[in-house]
Amino acid sequence: xxxxxxxxxxxxxxxxxxxxxxxxxxxxxxxxxxxxxxxxxxxxxxxxxxxxxxxxxxxxxxxxxxxxxxxxxxxxxxxxxxxxxxxxxxxxxxxxxxxxxxxxxxxxxxxxxxxxxxxxxxxxxxxxxxxxxxxxxxxxxxxxxxxxxxxxxxxxxxxxxxxxxxxxxxxxxxxxxxxxxxxxxxxxxxxxxxxxxxxxxxxxxxxxxxxxxxxxxxxxxxxxxxxxxxxxxxxxxxxxxxxxxxxxxxxxxxxxxxxxxxxxxxxxxxxxxxxxxxxxxxxxxxxxxxxxxxxxxxxxxxxxxxxxxxxxxxxxxxxxxxxxxxxxxxxxxxxxxxxxxxxxxxxxxxxxxxxxxxxxxxxxxxxxxxxxxxxxxxxxxxxxxxxxxxxxxxxxxxxxxxxxxxxxxxxxxxxxxxxxxxxxxxxxxxxxxxxxxxxxxxxxxxxxxxxxxxxxxxxxxxxxxxxxxxxxxxxxxxxxxxxxxxxxxxxxxxxxxxxxxxxxxxxxxxxxxxxxxxxxxxxxxxxxxxxxxxxxxxxxxxxxxxxxxxxxxxxxxxxxxxxxxxxxxxxxxxxxxxxxxxxxxxxxxxxxxxxxxxxxxxxxxxxxxxxxxxxxxxxxxxxxxxxxxxxxxxxxxxxxxxxxxxxxxxxxxxxxxxxxxxxxxxxxxxxxxxxxxxxxxxxxxxxxxxxxxxxxxxxxxxxxxxxxxxxxxxxxxxxxxxxxxxxxxxxxxxxxxxxxxxxxxxxxxxxxxxxxxxxxxxxxxxxxxxxxxxxxxxxxxxxxxxxxxxxxxxxxxxxxxxxxxxxxxxxxxxxxxxxxxxxxxxxxxxxxxxxxxxxxxxxxxxxxxxxxxxxxxxxxxxxxxxxx
Numbered sequence: 001x002x003x004x005x006x007x008x009x010x011x012x013x014x015x016x017x018x019x020x021x022x023x024x025x026x027x028x029x030x031x032x033x034x035x036x037x038x039x040x041x042x043x044x045x046x047x048x049x050x051x052x053x054x055x056x057x058x059x060x061x062x063x064x065x066x067x068x069x070x071x072x073x074x075x076x077x078x079x080x081x082x083x084x085x086x087x088x089x090x091x092x093x094x095x096x097x098x099x100x101x102x103x104x105x106x107x108x109x110x111x112x113x114x115x116x117x118x119x120x121x122x123x124x125x126x127x128x129x130x131x132x133x134x135x136x137x138x139x140x141x142x143x144x145x146x147x148x149x150x151x152x153x154x155x156x157x158x159x160x161x162x163x164x165x166x167x168x169x170x171x172x173x174x175x176x177x178x179x180x181x182x183x184x185x186x187x188x189x190x191x192x193x194x195x196x197x198x199x200x201x202x203x204x205x206x207x208x209x210x211x212x213x214x215x216x217x218x219x220x221x222x223x224x225x226x227x228x229x230x231x232x233x234x235x236x237x238x239x240x241x242x243x244x245x246x247x248x249x250x251x252x253x254x255x256x257x258x259x260x261x262x263x264x265x266x267x268x269x270x271x272x273x274x275x276x277x278x279x280x281x282x283x284x285x286x287x288x289x290x291x292x293x294x295x296x297x298x299x300x301x302x303x304x305x306x307x308x309x310x311x312x313x314x315x316x317x318x319x320x321x322x323x324x325x326x327x328x329x330x331x332x333x334x335x336x337x338x339x340x341x342x343x344x345x346x347x348x349x350x351x352x353x354x355x356x357x358x359x360x361x362x363x364x365x366x367x368x369x370x371x372x373x374x375x376x377x378x379x380x381x382x383x384x385x386x387x388x389x390x391x392x393x394x395x396x397x398x399x400x401x402x403x404x405x406x407x408x409x410x411x412x413x414x415x416x417x418x419x420x421x422x423x424x425x426x427x428x429x430x431x432x433x434x435x436x437x438x439x440x441x442x443x444x445x446x447x448x449x450x451x452x453x454x455x456x457x458x459x460x461x462x463x464x465x466x467x468x469x470x471x472x473x474x475x476x477x478x479x480x481x482x483x484x485x486x487x488x489x490x491x492x493x494x495x496x497x498x499x500x501x502x503x504x505x506x507x508x509x510x511x512x513x514x515x516x517x518x519x520x521x522x523x524x525x526x527x528x529x530x531x532x533x534x535x536x537x538x539x540x541x542x543x544x545x546x547x548x549x550x551x552x553x554x555x556x557x558x559x560x561x562x563x564x565x566x567x568x569x570x571x572x573x574x575x576x577x578x579x580x581x582x583x584x585x586x587x588x589x590x591x592x593x594x595x596x597x598x599x600x601x602x603x604x605x606x607x608x609x610x611x612x613x614x615x616x617x618x619x620x621x622x623x624x625x626x627x628x629x630x631x632x633x634x635x636x637x638x639x640x641x642x643x644x645x646x647x648x649x650x651x652x653x654x655x656x657x658x659x660x661x662x663x664x665x666x667x668x669x670x671x672x673x674x675x676x677x678x679x680x681x682x683x684x685x686x687x688x689x690x691x692x693x694x695x696x697x698x699x700x701x702x703x704x705x706x707x708x709x710x711x712x713x714x715x716x717x718x719x720x721x722x723x724x725x726x727x728x729x730x731x732x733x734x735x736x737x738x739x740x741x742x743x744x745x746x747x748x749x750x751x752x753x754x755x756x757x758x759x760x761x762x763x764x765x766x767x768x769x770x771x772x773x774x775x776x777x778x779x780x781x782x783x784x785x786x787x788x789x790x791x792x793x794x795x796x797x798x799x800x801x802x803x804x805x806x807x808x809x810x811x812x813x814x815x816x817x818x819x820x821x822x823x824x825x826x827x828x829x830x831x832x833x834x835x836x837x838x839x840x841x842x843x844x845x846x847x848x849x850x851x852x853x854x855x856x857x858x859x860x861x862x863x864x865x866x867x868x
Contacts, residue, residue: 550582
């Protein structure tokens with residue numbers, strides 16, 4: 001029997017509560033929901049973890065200086081204080097600023113100094129008196145109301161010990177980023193004054209020490225400000241930490257993604273560094289505008305370029321100006337928009353008052369101060385020289401890595417060169433304005449001829465306007481500055497042939513002449529059409545006579561002249577044509593400077609060098625230094641060097657004497673065809689300077705080397721001579737009304753020679769008797785030449801020495817006296833172009849246009865040894 005099993009529906013239980021999801025979703029849907037939420041969270045965690053690690057490594061690299069480290073840091077030669085140095089306390093204040101020394105009411109720590117009435121006390125950070133108190137005492141005998149200008153003695157308290165000199169730190173010129181043209185100088189937070197820190201925090205991030213990298217209050221406030229439109233610009237609300245992240249690690253794009261990354265990295269950065277470390281990083285890295293082709297980074301660099309001050313010495317007004325520029329460096333630049341910068345500075349001052357950082361009275365006083373910007377601060381950092389160094393590092397030291405470069409630059413001489421260039425170009429502009437021509441450019445290279453060290457370099461009139469370094473890159477025809485090498489080739493060839501009749505007293509006929517070469521005829525002329533007839537080689541070089549020089553080159557052999565310059569190795573190799581005598585080839589001022597070291601070193605060329613020492617990884621790196629090259633004999637080189645002294649004493653460079661330059665020196669002016677380029681090269685035993693003036697498009701300048709280049713050379717060397725003269729005064733304990741050391745009685749200021757033994761040795765070397773070749777005639781008066789009377793010893797007539805065979809040493813001493821080229825205290829000095837026009841006469845006599853005899857009679861009593 002079948003049984004029917006009856007099943008019944010289960011009774012429905014009570015419904016689960018509505019708020020419980022488990023009753024709503026099946027198990028599998030709950031799983032989907034968990035996966036849907038969990039996977040994004042896991043991905044986000046991985047994403048955040050990955051970027052946390054990546055950003056942490058980037059931050060650590062930046063912290064430890066491995067990311068975009070400043071490479072290289074470029075230093076000038078160490079600064080020295082010397083007894084007898086011509087410097088005022090104000091000038092010394094500026095130089096200590098260059099070293100980063102802090103001006104304090106009382107010097108207590110290394111790197112601090114204080115200034116009294118006639119004294120300056122400092123504690124060196126480095127050098128031979130590191131950490132010791134040094135007291136500099138200035139000469140207190142001065143005119144009423146003027147500053148003392150000479151260091152009388154240097155003391156080492158508390159003892160009464162005195163020293164002759166103190167070597168301080170090597171001043172940091174600049175620091176460059178390898179990946180871009182940026183300038184910054186990192187300084188520790190402890191050296192940044194409190195007013196600078198307070199100004200930045202008051203205007204950029206008031207709650208810096210209270211937030212964790214992102215400031216919600218500031219963000220909301222900025223959002224509301226932008227919505228209301230209270231400001232003419234959008235307010236970002238970023239913290240200092242966010243600004244570091246944006247400027248260092250991210251792009252400046254304005255997107256939500258970039259903003260989120262910025263905030264995330266800011267939080268990471270706050271976990272990796274403490275607040276002081278972040279603030280130091282910000283103050284050293286913040287962008288503060290552009291100067292020339294360089295981007296300015298950091299408040300320390302801004303203080304240097306805005307005010308020519310070390311950051312430790314900025315005033316409240318200056319600190320507020322720098323802080324105000326941060327918001328918009330281009331719009332608020334004190335160089336381009338001084339009024340806007342001043343308004344923003346006052347906004348910063350009011351914010352500091354609101355924050356309780358300063359008093360209202362202090363803010364009011366600071367707001368009334370004028371905005372004093374140093375427009376040439378960038379130029380004072382030798383930017384052309386820094387570019388020259390950077391190029392040399394890239395070409396010769398590519399494997400050196402991150403290095404510190406200690407250069408040969410004399411920062412004080414560099415500033416003298418800048419001032420001389422600026423003043424000289426102002427005069428050139430005035431001359432060109434009359435002719436409606438454009439502004440000229442110029443270049444200057446100053447070296448120590450004994451070592452080849454580059455002491456100063458100026459590559460143009462303004463680095464802000466043009467970064468092209470004309471000193472190292474502009475190839476121009478040297479013109480007449482090449483002529484000394486023509487005479488050197490003539491003396492070398494005569495010595496090689498065993499002849500003794502070619503000397504500075506040799507006579508050459510200076511008259512219109514046609515030169516034939518390669519079936520061509522060339523008719524060169526002298527400057528302004530002046531011809532002298534019979535003229536000595538010395539006089540021809542002094543007055544830069546073209547025809548006479550070409551005849552000298554012809555007698556020596558054009559191929560020998562070209563061979564000599566090829567051995568020098570400067571510029572483009574010239575061809576052995578008659579035009580070689582006038583420098584018709586191309587060379588840079590740097591190459592000309594290197595070539596002229598030959599004359600200061602007795603025939604040996606010293607290659608130029610701008611790097612004294614390289615350090616990297618805590619050790620010195622090897623430096624490639626080319627060996628000196630001997631090009632000519634010492635005796636023949638001596639003759640040409642002695643002849644070049646006549647250029648300054650009676651020739652085309654006599655304007656330097658008229659301007660007050662009294663040191664013994666030699667040189668040569670140069671002017672190329674159509675007055676296209678103007679040159680002057682001159683040197684003393686310790687300083688050789690090349691000056692070029694011209695137009696960038698190679699159009700005629702319209703000025704000679706004497707008009708355009710000589711004043712710049714004179715300005716630099718006269719300023720350097722002033723410092724040397726100051727040392728001489730201090731050594732002699734100079735008093736008012738007393739005769740200076742080396743000065744002749746009777747007040748002949750131009751005869752003053754400082755007692756530097758190197759100068760006296762150089763003078764003796766270039767004025768001594770060399771048997772069989774030359775004899776120095778001691779000047780009988782201030783108007784006589786300083787140069788030697790060349791030629792062998794022979795009979796004398798009426799007190800005038802004659803060479804072998806009865807030849808007088810025809811160096812035109814009497815001619816110079818009678819021609820009016822006087823260099824005595826009366827100052828009746830004249831440029832060679834202002835002399836009466838010469839004309840040829842019979843029996844060797846010379847007369848001016850008025851018919852007066854010009855020194856011909858004494859010379860007629862001797863026969864010329866050779867006429868070219």
